[in-house]
Amino acid sequence: MADVQLDGLTSDPVTMGWMVGAPPPPDRRILGARADHMRFPMIRWSYSNMRSFCPTVRIAASGKGTPFPRALRDDLGAVRFTPLGSQGEISFDDALLAAFTDGILVLHKGEVVFERWFGVTGPETRHIAFSVTKSFVGTLVQMLVGEGRIDLAARVDSVIPELARSGFGSATIGQVLDMTTALDFSEEYGNPNSGIGAYSAALGLTPRPASYTGPHNLWDYLTTVPGAGTHGERFVYRTPNTDVLAWIITRIEGKPFAEVLSERLWQPLGMLGDADLIVDEAGAPFAGGGLNLRLEDLARFGEALRLGGLGVIPESDVDRIWRGGDPERFHKDAYPLLGGWSYGSQWWHAGDNHGCFSARGIHGQTLWVDPASEMVIARFASHPTAANGANDPHSLPAWRALAEALKA
Amino acid sequence: MADVQLDGLTSDPVTMGWMVGAPPPPDRRILGARADHMRFPMIRWSYSNMRSFCPTVRIAASGKGTPFPRALRDDLGAVRFTPLGSQGEISFDDALLAAFTDGILVLHKGEVVFERWFGVTGPETRHIAFSVTKSFVGTLVQMLVGEGRIDLAARVDSVIPELARSGFGSATIGQVLDMTTALDFSEEYGNPNSGIGAYSAALGLTPRPASYTGPHNLWDYLTTVPGAGTHGERFVYRTPNTDVLAWIITRIEGKPFAEVLSERLWQPLGMLGDADLIVDEAGAPFAGGGLNLRLEDLARFGEALRLGGLGVIPESDVDRIWRGGDPERFHKDAYPLLGGWSYGSQWWHAGDNHGCFSARGIHGQTLWVDPASEMVIARFASHPTAANGANDPHSLPAWRALAEALKA
Numbered sequence: 001m002a003d004v005q006l007d008g009l010t011s012d013p014v015t016m017g018w019m020v021g022a023p024p025p026p027d028r029r030i031l032g033a034r035a036d037h038m039r040f041p042m043i044r045w046s047y048s049n050m051r052s053f054c055p056t057v058r059i060a061a062s063g064k065g066t067p068f069p070r071a072l073r074d075d076l077g078a079v080r081f082t083p084l085g086s087q088g089e090i091s092f093d094d095a096l097l098a099a100f101t102d103g104i105l106v107l108h109k110g111e112v113v114f115e116r117w118f119g120v121t122g123p124e125t126r127h128i129a130f131s132v133t134k135s136f137v138g139t140l141v142q143m144l145v146g147e148g149r150i151d152l153a154a155r156v157d158s159v160i161p162e163l164a165r166s167g168f169g170s171a172t173i174g175q176v177l178d179m180t181t182a183l184d185f186s187e188e189y190g191n192p193n194s195g196i197g198a199y200s201a202a203l204g205l206t207p208r209p210a211s212y213t214g215p216h217n218l219w220d221y222l223t224t225v226p227g228a229g230t231h232g233e234r235f236v237y238r239t240p241n242t243d244v245l246a247w248i249i250t251r252i253e254g255k256p257f258a259e260v261l262s263e264r265l266w267q268p269l270g271m272l273g274d275a276d277l278i279v280d281e282a283g284a285p286f287a288g289g290g291l292n293l294r295l296e297d298l299a300r301f302g303e304a305l306r307l308g309g310l311g312v313i314p315e316s317d318v319d320r321i322w323r324g325g326d327p328e329r330f331h332k333d334a335y336p337l338l339g340g341w342s343y344g345s346q347w348w349h350a351g352d353n354h355g356c357f358s359a360r361g362i363h364g365q366t367l368w369v370d371p372a373s374e375m376v377i378a379r380f381a382s383h384p385t386a387a388n389g390a391n392d393p394h395s396l397p398a399w400r401a402l403a404e405a406l407k408a
Numbered sequence: 409m410a411d412v413q414l415d416g417l418t419s420d421p422v423t424m425g426w427m428v429g430a431p432p433p434p435d436r437r438i439l440g441a442r443a444d445h446m447r448f449p450m451i452r453w454s455y456s457n458m459r460s461f462c463p464t465v466r467i468a469a470s471g472k473g474t475p476f477p478r479a480l481r482d483d484l485g486a487v488r489f490t491p492l493g494s495q496g497e498i499s500f501d502d503a504l505l506a507a508f509t510d511g512i513l514v515l516h517k518g519e520v521v522f523e524r525w526f527g528v529t530g531p532e533t534r535h536i537a538f539s540v541t542k543s544f545v546g547t548l549v550q551m552l553v554g555e556g557r558i559d560l561a562a563r564v565d566s567v568i569p570e571l572a573r574s575g576f577g578s579a580t581i582g583q584v585l586d587m588t589t590a591l592d593f594s595e596e597y598g599n600p601n602s603g604i605g606a607y608s609a610a611l612g613l614t615p616r617p618a619s620y621t622g623p624h625n626l627w628d629y630l631t632t633v634p635g636a637g638t639h640g641e642r643f644v645y646r647t648p649n650t651d652v653l654a655w656i657i658t659r660i661e662g663k664p665f666a667e668v669l670s671e672r673l674w675q676p677l678g679m680l681g682d683a684d685l686i687v688d689e690a691g692a693p694f695a696g697g698g699l700n701l702r703l704e705d706l707a708r709f710g711e712a713l714r715l716g717g718l719g720v721i722p723e724s725d726v727d728r729i730w731r732g733g734d735p736e737r738f739h740k741d742a743y744p745l746l747g748g749w750s751y752g753s754q755w756w757h758a759g760d761n762h763g764c765f766s767a768r769g770i771h772g773q774t775l776w777v778d779p780a781s782e783m784v785i786a787r788f789a790s791h792p793t794a795a796n797g798a799n800d801p802h803s804l805p806a807w808r809a810l811a812e813a814l815k816a
């Protein structure tokens with residue numbers, strides 16, 4: 001099944017016929033018990049249908065949201081650019097296929113100027129955002145910082161005593177927020193013995209081996225992550241930092257994370273639709289990557305940040321998000337394509353002359369904010385490769401080329 | 409945990425503190441892996457949160473629904489009546505506790521005259537409707553009959569050849585609709601070796617034993633149900649009949665059941681919110697009992713039927729639903745409290761002088777339509793006993809007493 005020869009076009013989930021029919025033919029079923037929903041090419045269907053594989057809770061919208069106005073510019077599909085490390089130009093339309101795009105929206109000055117849907121993904125689809133989820137969490141943290149309810153200089157174990165003996169306990173909340181914690185944890189996808197492998201087993205997103213004896217939920221798991229080294233020295237991307245942040249938010253707010261996200265962002269921002277948040281068997285939110293939302297609602301989040309928070313996120317909090325992290329602390333070896341970038345407040349910052357910042361999730365999930373160009377791009381994808389290094393060569397220069405085209 | 413001494417008040421899920429905290433205390437966790445979500449008193453929480461235990465799909469609302477007007481009459485809580493088999497009177501308010509009510513709405517002439525919420529259940533909660541789901545399915549069948557796309561006299565296997573060798577194959581669709589099929593299947597809850605036990609194992613609503621070798625989805629399961637006797641002779645309530653109907657609807661419409669339900673009822677009736685439909689691992693809908701919806705949307709369905717379908721369900725189809733089944737074929741032994749009743753089109757008919765008909769689900773889920781009194785009652789509950797015989801003594805006379813009170 002995992003035919004790596006399939007490209008963005010031939011892996012189209014409608015063409016492949018996943019889960020069509022009652023019952024679907026056996027070779028066209030996507031079985032969670034086999035972890036099919038996390039394997040290419042089945043992910044081209046499953047990432048748009050995660051609630052049918054995982055326990056979820058509802059992030060309630062207000063029901064009063066209105067769509068962005070449309071001012072579509074179909075010429076944008078023909079915009080040409082040179083992918084990183086390539087010789088020849090390709091068109092933006094071709095790049096969409098190269099990125100295994102499921103849906104993309106480009107906002108310019110608050111209007112949708114470009115919109116494309118592929119496969120089984122459409123405007124109402126709740127597509128998994130993976131680590132784009134983290135940027136929602138980081139924004140909530142900054143809002144609580146602004147209210148004086150979170151002190152970024154405080155130690156994690158002052159809020160979550162359960163983490164005292166873990167590697168997180170001695171870190172400051174600010175270090176967790178910027179992922180400069182020093183932990184014995186590797187974010188190596190596909191290796192069940194890596195940190196992220198153990199994290200995934202605790203979360204239960206795919207079936208656990210029968211011999212599994214580890215933690216059965218994220219809260220218990222987080223208490224087991226050992227420290228290694230000195231906090232604050234360098235940024236190393238490690239997903240469970242975000243789950244610690246969600247735990248802190250939940251403890252401080254005294255209510256489930258899903259409710260906080262609904263009350264503080266989903267409802268006041270006028271999101272168009274409820275979102276689905278994956279939870280584990282104890283009810284812990286998969287804050288590191290479990291948000292499933294409408295693409296236009298993702299764009300709305302970016303637009304709100306571009307415009308200073310729209311009165312929902314206080315401007316001083318948005319300022320701290322815009323500021324980014326310390327490029328000197330960036331994990332340069334891990335991201336050869338991201339020279340000059342930094343990571344701060346659970347956001348990625350390009351460090352370019354447009355002030356661009358981004359939320360990024362595996363397999364190509366993207367929210368790209370280009371303040372100088374008054375442009376926001378939201379993209380869902382199901383690229384065969386988890387790491388965004390596989391997508392960036394086609395994506396980062398495309399965003400810049402779009403910005404240039406929109407000047408015209 | 410399963411303290412049968414708990415009553416409607418002392419089993420309140422807020423008081424008991426289920427799933428509160430991050431993490432919830434071990435003795436206050438409801439674990440799907442332990443099947444806690446299907447056991448009293450945990451069901452007082454879980455029946456309002458089923459999507460966090462089960463895979464689900466979305467039944468999309470239009471987003472344009474408006475609530476019923478409120479004309480609350482708080483005197484109704486003091487209405488007194490005599491429960492069946494009892495000597496003394498109780499008040500309607502007391503009866504709500506006796507029924508382990510989670511939420512109740514009473515509509516009179518299209519206005520909400522009574523509304524109560526308990527525990528963790530509120531207006532936005534999607535509470536499991538259990539077999540109330542069946543009446544949505546039966547209504548869809550009658551709509552397709554009205555369009556000439558389903559022939560109730562046709563054999564099941566003429567539409568679903570996969571069922572040819574099962575007990576359903578030789579039945580007519582009309583016999584399935586009225587549950588007069590003759591099957592080797594017992595609806596004996598709590599017995600894993602009963603028909604409903606095997607059905608549940610295939611569905612996977614609770615964990616399967618490690619030794620389980622049976623079917624892993626409802627479609628495969630339905631092909632295994634044997635026949636026993638002659639179809640059409642008498643009504644015997646057997647849940648998988650409804651899953652056969654959903655299979656027929658899906659086959660005829662050529663789209664997933666959830667989409668049919670959304671397009672034909674949820675959107676045109678102006679339901680207030682999306683609903684959650686439980687699916688099994690192959691994507692088969694739990695049509696026999698897996699709908700989770702807002703209580704007011706359940707009331708809306710009843711009101712639409714009371715008013716002749718509101719142009720959404722053609723009046724001639726509503727007429728056939730109102731007509732009910734054949735009381736002579738009713739399973740009198742099984743329902744000593746339901747003298748004179750009948751079952752038709754997946755609806756229960758009281759056969760009384762008000763023309764009352766009802767959708768009924770285990771643990772107290774109810775939609776009660778009293779045409780003569782222009783009254784509709786929707787109730788969610790989490791009674792410790794599955795069978796509605798436990799609820800009926802407090803409920804049936806209460807509905808009648810309310811109807812009398814509303815005349816005044």
